[in-house]
Amino acid sequence: MTSRFPDGxxxxxxxxxxxxxxDGGTDNYLADREFARDLVAAAPxxxxxxxxxxxxxxxxLDCLTREYSIDQVIDLGCGLPHGDxxxxxxxxxxxxxxxxxxxxxAHARMVLAERHGTVSLRADLADxxxxxxxxxxxxxxxxxxxGVLLHAVLPWLGDEPAHTVLAALKSWLPSGSVLxxxxxxTDTAPEAMAALADLYEGVGIGFRPRSGxxxxxxxxxxxxxxxxxxxxxxxxxxxxxxxxxFDPSHAYAIIASPGDRTS
Numbered sequence: 001m002t003s004r005f006p007d008g009x010x011x012x013x014x015x016x017x018x019x020x021x022x023d024g025g026t027d028n029y030l031a032d033r034e035f036a037r038d039l040v041a042a043a044p045x046x047x048x049x050x051x052x053x054x055x056x057x058x059x060x061l062d063c064l065t066r067e068y069s070i071d072q073v074i075d076l077g078c079g080l081p082h083g084d085x086x087x088x089x090x091x092x093x094x095x096x097x098x099x100x101x102x103x104x105x106a107h108a109r110m111v112l113a114e115r116h117g118t119v120s121l122r123a124d125l126a127d128x129x130x131x132x133x134x135x136x137x138x139x140x141x142x143x144x145x146x147g148v149l150l151h152a153v154l155p156w157l158g159d160e161p162a163h164t165v166l167a168a169l170k171s172w173l174p175s176g177s178v179l180x181x182x183x184x185x186t187d188t189a190p191e192a193m194a195a196l197a198d199l200y201e202g203v204g205i206g207f208r209p210r211s212g213x214x215x216x217x218x219x220x221x222x223x224x225x226x227x228x229x230x231x232x233x234x235x236x237x238x239x240x241x242x243x244x245x246f247d248p249s250h251a252y253a254i255i256a257s258p259g260d261r262t263s
Contacts, residue, residue, distance in 0.1 A: 009103070013203055015156060016104045020080040022050040027080045027107060035203060042195035045248060052249045053182055054082060056233040057151060060180045063237070063255070065091035068178050070147040072140050076125065077153035080104055081111040093117050096136045100124040125153070126161065128168035145176035152251070154218065155184045155208050162218055170221060170258040177258055179222065182233050184209035184251045193250070215252050222256035230254040 013035040017028040021036045024047075028036075040046050064070040072094040079099065088095050095118040097108040108120035123131040131137065140146055148169060154162045169179060186193045186209045193209045200207035210218070215230050230252035 013205075014101060014103070015205060016079050016099070016101050019050055019152075020082075022047045023054060023082060024051075025080060025082060027103075035199075038199055039196060042199060043189065043192040045189070045192075045250065046196075048248045049250045053152060053233050053251050056182060056236065056249075056253060057149065059237060060149065060151075060253075060255070061089055061092065061147075064147040064178055064180070065089045068145065068147070068176070070145050070178060072144070073147040073149065074098060074137060074140070075149045075151075077151070077156075078104065078108055078120075078149075079152075081107050088115060088118065094140060095119070096121060096140070098123050098131065098137075100126075125157070125165050128165060132168065132172050142172075142174045144174065145178065146173055147177065148173065148179045150179060151182040152184070154181065154215075155210070156206060158206065158208065159218075166218060166222070173258045175258075178225065178255055179258070180253070180255045181215070181219065182251050182253050183215050183230075185215070185232075186211050188232075188247055188250050209250075212252055215254065219254060219256055223259045225255045225257055 010029050011031055013032045017032040018036050018039070020026075021028040021032050022039070043049075061073065064073065071091055073092055074096045076098050077100075078097040080103075095115075097118065097120045099105050099108065099120075100123065102122060105120055105122035119136045121131075121134055121136045123134055123137075125131065150165075150169075154165075157165065173179070184193065184207075197207045197209065212230055231254075232247045232249045233251050233253040234247050234249035236253040
């Protein structure tokens with residue numbers, strides 16, 4: 001019987017499994033743990049950053065349901081299941097978990113999609129027409145707003161693929177939809193981020209943290225839903241008095257709309 005996992009899949013680190021290990025999960029292997037040690041040596045704050053950024057997801061879902069009355073959501077690059085992405089608000093009637101990693105999709109199918117109204121899909125952002133045409137996504141009601149989570153995904157894409165993904169979503173999403181983006185940034189710890197990018201490059205994975213201005217440039221055609229541009233995930237919707245000079249997230253958060261449709 002042919003394995004549905006690529007050759008060497010368990011022998012080399014993958015982004016999802018490394019993130020899982022950094023977040024204290026158990027769905028990872030020796031290659032992931034050894035590589036994670038190198039990452040933490042270069043950026044000791046990395047495990048805390050992963051936890052802060054994962055905790056951002058549930059807060060965004062609450063925002064989408066309560067403030068924008070969105071009840072159907074696509075989680076692009078959903079990652080391995082953790083407690084925070086199992087707890088979907090009751091208001092979300094349809095949740096589509098999407099990832100290109102076969103191991104992630106298998107876990108999502110077994111764990112995340114067990115709740116009524118949730119479904120998993122293995123699809124690649126490199127082929128947005130196929131992703132958007134796939135049954136679980138195509139069956140969403142485009143007569144009503146749709147929420148899209150694009151959390152910790154764009155840093156793994158070059159500029160051209162990132163623009164392609166964003167343009168496809170902007171064209172496809174109905175009016176009133178909301179896109180939530182988080183993105184690792186070079187603004188807070190540039191030397192450590194450069195070291196992380198070099199380490200990932202050494203195992204054949206492209207990692208491209210961007211400045212706040214570069215994140216704004218990626219989303220230039222979208223309509224921001226909050227004034228002031230991207231803020232860090234740690235400070236998003238947090239009272240000002242809870243902010244500190246050291247931000248543990250090392251990532252930006254922004255929510256935006258594709259704008260009104262004229263036809």
